Amino acid sequence: MNPLNPMHAPTVLASLFAVNLLSDPVSVTHYLVVGAILFTAGIVCMTVKRNALGVLMGIELVLNGANVNFVAFSSQYLQGEQTASIGLDGQAIALFVILLAAAEAAVALAITLNFYNNHSTVDIDQADDLKG
C-alpha cells in the first residue's frame, strides 16, 4: 500500500486512526478531527491575514481548536475501551483557556488600538519596530 497514492487515502486514514471515521460511531477521534481542522484554520488565518484583527481571530480559532480537544478528552460519553478520560480536568482547562483567550484578546486589542493610533494602520507587516 503506497501511502502517497490518493486512491488509497481512506485506507491510509483508517490505518492511521485505526477507525473508519465515516462508519464508526462518533468518538473522540471525530472531535479531534474537528479540533485539528479548527486549529489548522486558525494557523492559516494567522499566517495569511495582514489585518491584525484577522490574526486575532485566527488565534481564537487555534485556542478553540485546542479547547475542543480538551473537552473531548474529558467527556465520559465519548471514551472507548482504550482511551481513559481525563475527567473534569479537561473542562476546567478549557474554561481557563477561554478566560485566557478573553484576557489575551483584551490586551491584544488594546495593543492594536495603540498601534493604530501611532501608525494609522493595523497592517501587521508594518509592525516591525522591534525587529533586531
Added chain:
Amino acid sequence: MTSMETASQLSMLLGLAWLTPLVAFVAILFFGPRMGHHGKNAAWVSTAAIVASLMLSLAAMGTWLAAHPVQGVVHAGHVGHAEDSHAESHEAQRPAAVHAPVAYSGDWYTLYQGGNLKLTIGWYIDALTVLMFVVVTCIATCIHIYAAGYMHDELHDVTDHEVHLASGTDLHRPGRFSRFFQALSLFCFSMLGILIAGNLAMVFIFWELVGICSWFLIGFYYERTSASNAANKAFIVNRIGDFGMLIGLMALWGALGTLHFADSVERAPDGSMNVRQGLLSLVRPAEGGHALRVPDGMVKFAAAAEVAQISIDHADRPRDAASELASRLDDWRSMGMGRWLLFIAGIGIFCGCIGKSAQFPLFVWLPDAMEGPTPVSALVHSATMVAAGVYLVGRFFPVLTPDVLLVIAYVGAITLFIAATIALVATDIKRVLAYSTVSQLGYMMLALGVGGWVAGLFHLVTHAFFKSLLFLCSGSVIHACHTNDMRKMGGLAKKMPWTAGTMLVGCLAIIGAGVPFVIGLSGYYSKDAILAQALAFSQANPTHWILYAAVAGGALLTAFYMFRLWFLTFAGVPRDHHIAEHAHESPTVMVAPLVVLAVLAVVAGWTFPGGFGVANLLEQARPAGTAEATTGGFVFGGITIPAEHESHVGPIHVTATLTAFATAAVGVLLAAVMYLWRFVSPVVVAYLFRPVYRFLAGRWYFDELYHAVFVVPVLGIASLASGTDRGVIDRIIDGIAWTARQLAGFDAWIDRTLVDGLVNATAHATWNAGLTLKQLQTGHLRQYVMFIVIGTVALFVLASLLFRCSLAG
C-alpha cells in the same frame, strides 16, 4: 654631721644641680618657640636653671667646707705666707700622705648587672668635684646672662650676609634664640654629668653628650659652609680620640671587671656585705701604702696561659689551684706581666683627653670651633668642655703610670709650644684666644704629666675664669665692630672702657702677672705652681730639661701674644675709621658678666684668711699615694715624679717665680715695643723672618698635612668604593633588572597576543553570531507564525519517523 649624712646631702645637692639644666633643656625642647616672642623667655628658663645649679653647688660647697674645713697650711705657691712655715707643713704632710683623700661615692641607678659586670649611674664626690661644680656653674651663669644679650639678633628673622643663595640674595631665616639656649642647657647638664660621674662608663656617656652639644653649638649657623665643616671636624676629630678612650675602657673593663672609681659596698645574695673594689684602690691598694702597682686582674690577664696551666694541673683540687695562683701572682708581677696593659689603659684614656682637650696632634678642631657664637666659644671651647679632658686626667691620675705621665707631659709641652707660636701671628681675635686656649691646656697637661696634680687642676680653675672673661671681652669687641680681624681695630679703649679694662685684667691674669712673692692675679699662682713643678721634674730627671724650657718659653710667648692682642685691639689709633666710629660699649647685660668674671679672674688664685683657697681645696682631693715622690716607669724606666709639695720649697720656688716674672715681663715688653710704641714694625719683623712667619701663619700646615695624609686617602678609598658600587654592583643590579625587563616584555607579548587574542576571538565570534542571528528577527509576525508552524510540523515528522509511534493503537 656624720659622714653618712654629709654624703647623702652632697649627693642630693650636686645631683639636683646636675639635673636642673636637663629640666630646662626638656622644657625648651618642647615649649621653646612658644616661650614669649620668638622664644625670648627660653633664655630666662635656661638661665634660671643654671643659677639654681650654681646655688645648689654653692650649698654643696658650704656643706663640704663645714664637714672638711680646709687646712690652714700654705701650699701651691702662696709665698706671701711665711717662707719658714713650709718646713713644718712639709713635715705635716707626710703622715697625711698615707691617708686616702676624702671622697664620697654611691650609685643612683643600676643600668646593668650581670656576672662580674655592673654599670651604674653613680656619683663620686670629692673636693675636686665640688670645686669644679662651682666653677662650671659660675662661669655658665655669667655666660648665660651674657648670651641673652649677645644673641638678641636671633630674636627676629635673621639675614645672614655670609650665606649667599643660588638666587643671588643672602640667606633669610627665622631666628633660633630658643634653640641656642636649649643646646646650652644640654651642654651644662652633660658637663656636670662628667664631673659627678662615679665611673668611667658614665664619664664616657657624658663625654659623648658634651661632644654632640659642641657639634650643635659650633654648627649653630649651619647654613654657613665653614660652620658646618667646623662642627663636623670637631666631632670627627674627637671621635678619633674617643676610639683610643674606648680601647682604654676595654682594657680596664676586660682585666679588672669594673669601671668604678671608688670602692663600693654591696649586699651579696647570702646577706653578707661585700666590698667591691674600684679602680683607684685596685691600682693603689691601701695595704701597699697607696703605691702604684699592677692590679691582680691585669697580671692574671697577661699571664692567662700560666693561669690556665695551674687550673689544669690542679683540676681535682681547686683550693690548691687558688693558693698557688695567689703565691705566684707576685712573681708574675715582678716579671712585669700586665704592665703593658696598665700602660695601654692609661694611654687610651689619655687619647680621649687628647681629643677633648685639643692636645697635639688632635688640636686642629678647636680653632675652627670658633665658628660658633662667641658665648659658645667662651663656655664650651675655653672654660669647660675642653677642661673635661684635663679633669679626667686629674680624676684618673692615680691609675697613670710614670710612663704615661711622661707621655702626657711631652704631649702637653708640644701642644703648648705649637699653639703659642701660631697665636703669635694669628690676626683673628678669636683665633688668638683659641690657640691660647690650646696652649694653656697644654700647660695643664704638662703640669699633670710632671706630677703637679694640684698645679694642673689649679690652672684649670683659674684658666676657666680668665679665659671665659677674655672670650666674652672678644665677643663684646666683635659685637661692637662686626669683624674678627684685629688689623681693622685699634684705639677701642676710649669707645669701650669697660671691655678694655676687663680684658686687660684677663690678659694680666693669663700671663701670670703679680708682684713676685707678694701678691698676684689668679694666673700668677697657678702658672708659678706649674713652673715650679716642671723645674722640680727637670732637676729630678735632667734628660727631660726641655719640659721646663717649654714651660718657660711658653710663658714668654703667652705674654707676647696676649698683649699683642690687647694693643692691637684697644691701644693706638683706630686703623679703620668706619669701624671705630660705629663701635660702642656693649649693653649692661653683657658688661656685668665681664666685671664679675674679671673679679673672679683676679681673686681665684688667692688663699683667703682661714686657709680657704682653690689650691688648698684641691689639696684635700689629692689622690692617695701621689703626695710622695715616685720613681719608676714600667716601660721607659728611670723616671722620677717629684712630690708636688717639694716644688714649693725655697730654691725651686724662687727660681720658678723669678723665671715666670722675667719671661712674662720680656713678653709684654716685646709686644709693647712692636705694637704699642712701634719702635719695631711688625711688618719688618715678619719680612725678616719670612719663612718662619709663613710657617706660623700657615698654622704649621697641620690642616694641610692632615688633609694630605688622612682626608685625601679616605676620600680616595671612598671614591674607589663608590666606583665599585657604581661600576660593579650597580652594573650587576642593572643587568638583573634588564633581564627581568626582557622577560617581562616576553610575558607581556604572550599576554597580549595569545591570551588576549583568545578572549577577543571568542568575543568577536559571539558578536558575529549575534549579528547573523539578528537578521532572523525580522519583526514580521506572520513570518514568525510560519516558522512556528513549519517547525512544529518538522518536529512531528521527525518524531514520527524516528519513533514510529502510532496514534490510537
